Amino acid sequence: MDVRQVSRLLNELNIETVIGQNSLEEGREQGENYYKIELNNSFWELTLCKELNDNQKVIKNFPTESSAAKYFYLFELNKYFFNKYIFPFELQNKDINIGEFNCSIEDLKKAFNRLNIKETYYSFTKMNKPHSVYLEGINxxxxxxxxxxxxxxxxxxxEALDNWLAYYAFFKFVYYLYLFDEHSKKLISKNEINANFEDEDYAVVLS
Known part of the structure; x- marks a missing residue:
């Protein structure tokens, strides 16, 4: 991936970007904070830019344009999936308590059933499924x-979380995993990428 491909792919999802000769940044309204990747000397940097005080904070460094562009794409997909799918599902399915203090494992099962997410994506009992999310009870x-x-x-x-917080994180991770799988299939079918993303790439989207 390079910045031009990533800019085009994000624009196709109605995610506005601003592309420069050696940079790519989020579109934004005046005064809003935004993220960008930019070549600085021989390294690429992911930077958080705060417009109100003209402050910039480097978040991560990359050795190549390709690695920086891919990370930026995955970083933006995380926000896109949440705003487009995850949060709307929560709002439209209040009866199953996702993100609420009284959320239960049964609520999670109902959520995944409504989303048609197969059990291969998650486990409540054993860490025995590759490419999945496992909810591990501590106490x-x-x-x-x-x-x-x-x-x-x-x-x-x-880290160990109160159960209701862990259940909410678990729901989001499983849904992110499913959404990114579906999205990756589309990219491969359109010859935008020629191989599946790696585990570390999935970790960026899930985080």
Missing amino acids: NTESKINFIGENGKIVFET
């Missing part, structure tokens, strides 16, 4: 979430 009141990679090993795990 009666706390749980943590593990993202399992294609090789069956943990890519990342959260």
